[in-house]
Amino acid sequence: PISVILDCDPGIDDALAIALLAARPDIELVAITTVAGNVPLAATTDNALRLREFYRIDDVPVYAGADAPLRREPVFAGYVHGEDGLGGAPVPAASRGVDDGFAPEVIIELLRERPGEITLVAVGPMTNVALALRAEPKVAQWAKAVVLMGGAFTRGNITPAAEFNFFADPDAAAEVFHAPWQPVLTSLDVTLRARVGDEVMTRWSGYGPLSEQLLMPALANYFDNRAAGGVELELPDAVSRGGQAPAIHDACAAAYVIEPGLFTALPAHTAVETRGELTAGMSVVDFTPHGEQASNSTVLTEIDTPRFFALMSEAFETLSTR
Ligand code: BDR
Ligand code: CA
Numbered sequence: 001p002i003s004v005i006l007d008c009d010p011g012i013d014d015a016l017a018i019a020l021l022a023a024r025p026d027i028e029l030v031a032i033t034t035v036a037g038n039v040p041l042a043a044t045t046d047n048a049l050r051l052r053e054f055y056r057i058d059d060v061p062v063y064a065g066a067d068a069p070l071r072r073e074p075v076f077a078g079y080v081h082g083e084d085g086l087g088g089a090p091v092p093a094a095s096r097g098v099d100d101g102f103a104p105e106v107i108i109e110l111l112r113e114r115p116g117e118i119t120l121v122a123v124g125p126m127t128n129v130a131l132a133l134r135a136e137p138k139v140a141q142w143a144k145a146v147v148l149m150g151g152a153f154t155r156g157n158i159t160p161a162a163e164f165n166f167f168a169d170p171d172a173a174a175e176v177f178h179a180p181w182q183p184v185l186t187s188l189d190v191t192l193r194a195r196v197g198d199e200v201m202t203r204w205s206g207y208g209p210l211s212e213q214l215l216m217p218a219l220a221n222y223f224d225n226r227a228a229g230g231v232e233l234e235l236p237d238a239v240s241r242g243g244q245a246p247a248i249h250d251a252c253a254a255a256y257v258i259e260p261g262l263f264t265a266l267p268a269h270t271a272v273e274t275r276g277e278l279t280a281g282m283s284v285v286d287f288t289p290h291g292e293q294a295s296n297s298t299v300l301t302e303i304d305t306p307r308f309f310a311l312m313s314e315a316f317e318t319l320s321t322r
Contacts, residue, residue, distance in 0.1 A: 009037025009124030065103025087221030130172035151283030167281030
């Protein structure tokens with residue numbers, strides 16, 4: 001199996017990334033680590049604990065990490081994910097608490113024990129990953145691969161320039177691209193093609209308690225378009241990038257680990273703006289790097305949406321029969 005540490009801030013789409021990894025027999029989920037992001041750390045951690053039991057992956061440890069960005073004031077996205085982070089979905093309370101250990105330190109130890117074996121998947125602000133790299137730069141060589149959900153090569157979502165995960169902690173994101181590894185960037189331009197439209201919603205309503213207690217209520221309350229005040233905007237596709245239905249960004253990063261062939265990937269040089277007044281957190285992606293700007297990342301540029309949703313449906317099917 002492919003061994004994975006998932007660093008996340010659940011988060012409705014984070015919850016679906018966990019579901020995908022939890023369902024697959026070809027994935028060994030080594031640990032789930034949490035970070036402040038969509039909602040404060042206490043809530044992202046509590047959600048990870050609830051989901052661990054809900055998906056029946058009781059042997060997977062959950063470790064809490066950073067409760068604030070490296071330098072900036074926290075920004076949350078409760079208006080997208082609900083104040084609880086799961087859109088008010090009635091996932092039962094957890095009976096077990098968080099495991100002992102600070103996520104960045106645990107990430108270091110797990111990678112040190114099994115160099116070259118574990119893929120690190122980070123789908124929240126990059127704070128834990130940056131703290132791990134600061135404390136032990138060898139993390140960059142010990143990780144088998146690092147797959148991020150964050151950034152965009154055209155435009156952002158929380159601001160016109162920046163995607164939420166990078167905007168929430170631009171310094172951390174910038175440090176991740178300075179390390180000597182080749183992060184895979186599951187960019188917003190790809191994840192906005194993974195929108196849960198009416199047809200998928202109908203398909204996903206049939207998984208019993210998984211649908212009733214999580215998928216239906218969470219997705220119904222997942223407002224990627226709140227920024228537009230809930231108003232239906234008539235935007236050309238090149239601008240809306242696939243309409244207004246909610247996109248399950250983080251599940252795309254998990255899907256890449258399982259089935260990279262679902263995506264088109266290009267080498268590129270990626271840097272993250274940390275200071276810009278209008279552009280903080282912006283990922284500046286150069287697909288034609290040269291000289292000192294040699295490629296330092298792999299950027300996903302396209303997704304096979306039908307196959308992605310088939311993979312998700314299969315995972316829900318598996319989880320619903322557990
Ligand atoms: C990212 O921001 C969060 O709101 C989502 O969970 C996802 O990780 C999308 O910009
Ligand atoms: Ca997330």
